[in-house]
Amino acid sequence: MKRFIIINAFLLMTCITSGQLELVFRPRLSTQQASDLLKTLDKKMDDSTRLNILLKLSLYNLEKLNGEKPDLDSAAVFIKDAKDINSKLLYKKEAIVIAIYESTLTRKSDDTVTARQMISNVINLLQSTNDELNLEQGYLELSRCYDFKVPEQAAEITKAYNSLIQRVPNLVNEDEKAKYIMELIAFYVLKMRGDGYPLQLDFLDHFVQACRIVKDRVNEFWVRKEIADIHLQQSKLDLAKQELFQILKEQKAGNYPRICFTYDLLSGMYIANTNYDSALYYSLETIKNVKTFEDSLYLTNFYSRVAGNYRETGSITIAIEWNLKRLNYLIAKNQTDEIFTIIYWIATDLLTLEKPKEALDLVLDNTKKYVPANNWEKRSMLLSLAKCYSALNKNELAEKYCEEVIKLHELRIRLNEITSDRRLEEFA
Numbered sequence: 368m369k370r371f372i373i374i375n376a377f378l379l380m381t382c383i384t385s386g387q388l389e390l391v392f393r394p395r396l397s398t399q400q401a402s403d404l405l406k407t408l409d410k411k412m413d414d415s416t417r418l419n420i421l422l423k424l425s426l427y428n429l430e431k432l433n434g435e436k437p438d439l440d441s442a443a444v445f446i447k448d449a450k451d452i453n454s455k456l457l458y459k460k461e462a463i464v465i466a467i468y469e470s471t472l473t474r475k476s477d478d479t480v481t482a483r484q485m486i487s488n489v490i491n492l493l494q495s496t497n498d499e500l501n502l503e504q505g506y507l508e509l510s511r512c513y514d515f516k517v518p519e520q521a522a523e524i525t526k527a528y529n530s531l532i533q534r535v536p537n538l539v540n541e542d543e544k545a546k547y548i549m550e551l552i553a554f555y556v557l558k559m560r561g562d563g564y565p566l567q568l569d570f571l572d573h574f575v576q577a578c579r580i581v582k583d584r585v586n587e588f589w590v591r592k593e594i595a596d597i598h599l600q601q602s603k604l605d606l607a608k609q610e611l612f613q614i615l616k617e618q619k620a621g622n623y624p625r626i627c628f629t630y631d632l633l634s635g636m637y638i639a640n641t642n643y644d645s646a647l648y649y650s651l652e653t654i655k656n657v658k659t660f661e662d663s664l665y666l667t668n669f670y671s672r673v674a675g676n677y678r679e680t681g682s683i684t685i686a687i688e689w690n691l692k693r694l695n696y697l698i699a700k701n702q703t704d705e706i707f708t709i710i711y712w713i714a715t716d717l718l719t720l721e722k723p724k725e726a727l728d729l730v731l732d733n734t735k736k737y738v739p740a741n742n743w744e745k746r747s748m749l750l751s752l753a754k755c756y757s758a759l760n761k762n763e764l765a766e767k768y769c770e771e772v773i774k775l776h777e778l779r780i781r782l783n784e785i786t787s788d789r790r791l792e793e794f795a
Contacts, residue, residue, distance in 0.1 A: 396427045398740060399701050414452050418461060421449035425468050429475065435741055436782055442472055463489060463501045470508050483512040564597055571597075585623055588614050592629055599636055607636060627656040627669070634672055638679075647676035667693050667702075671709075678716065687716045704740040706733065707747040714751045723758035730755055742779050746772060 396404070404420050428442035446468050453461050466489045474482035490505040513520045574590045595610035611633050618626045630653040637646035650672040657663055674689035690713045697706055710733055717726035730751045739745035753768035779785045 397701055398704055401427045414456055418449055418452045421445045422464060429471050439475055467504055467508055474512055479512045567597055588618055592632055596632060624659055627653045627662050630656055643676055643679040647680055650676050667697055683716050683719055687713055703737050707739050707744040711747040711751045714755060718754060718758050723755055727755040746775055
């Protein structure tokens with residue numbers, strides 16, 4: 368059987384204790400790249416080039432992991448401008464992409480009913496074309512318009528998913544297959560991960576069989592690891608432990624890549640068991656087994672795991688060193704969207720070591736160079752300043768930044784960035 372599953376997505380199901388997921392399923396613009404593209408719009412260029420830039424900026428704003436209302440507002444402007452230009456150019460494929468982005472924007476603006484209708488219309492239009500990749504994107508967007516927690520929508524979700532998986536062999540171009548499957552996995556990660564364990568496990572069991580049919584052992588291990596992760600979330604720790612060590616044994620025997628992700632999840636499992644010595648051991652094994660460029664894409668997450676484990680085992684100085692590695696790594700990569708959260712932890716650890724001036728210098732030095740990418744990052748910056756000034760007995764300044772944190776918190780509530788169950792948690 369022709370091998371049709373190609374998954375070059377470098378997925379890390381991170382931090383079962385942190386509640387965050389990070390993944391790379393297609394190249395994203397960095398903040399700097401997006402800024403540079405935005406500046407080019409002020410220059411004279413042909414409509415075709417401008418359209419291409421507008422679509423890239425639309426996608427950048429739609430896909431922000433911590434997307435807020437301003438991001439969606441920016442996406443709306445770029446999509447409208449792209450639509451206006453294409454009304455003159457009449458490019459068919461670009462018109463489809465614009466329509467898909469319009470549906471995504473509508474969905475992310477919490478109007479899933481209208482979004483479903485919009486993307487259904489796009490799919491109907493694409494049925495008669497040979498544009499397979501955009502058809503897959505259409506089905507993916509349709510799948511995201513359903514809610515797994517609503518029982519009456521379950522059948523429609525399953526139907527949409529089946530449409531997705533059945534169309535994979537129709538993609539002839541191997542690169543397109545890879546991109547599409549990455550998107551499909553991303554759909555699983557972002558949409559299915561949550562409360563619907565039976566549905567997730569059913570999906571993953573079928574995925575394991577598909578990997579075995581096409582003799583794709585690398586991705587079979589990834590899927591089995593994800594099953595183990597679900598068992599961890601179900602508190603079936605013994606079963607998850609057995610599964611993970613079996614995966615590790617097979618990966619070692621065959622010298623398979625991506626073994627670092629298995630080590631990382633083992634570290635997460637021991638964190639869940641509050642066995643931080645073992646968690647530290649496996650987080651260090653994770654670092655040792657970063658062998659490929661794809662693995663290195665997750666060094667920042669791996670550094671974070673090591674730092675957290677050192678902190679829990681009482682080695683605060685070493686925890687700071689690992690978080691500084693993480694900070695410097697991101698700055699070197701020009702990926703500064705989340706650095707203030709890291710700075711907060713470094714500053715907190717420095718304060719634990721009674722080094723308030725060093726902590727404050729770190730925060731102030733970075734606030735001069737970088738602007739928080741979103742309100743969560745701004746919160747981390749303000750909290751860092753408040754804690755540092757408090758430790759230095761500069762109470763007026765500490766009070767000032769505490770008040771700013773409270774104002775920002777109230778703003779985030781008004782913008783629906785914080786759910787009711789997290790409102791007190793953020794001040795814990």
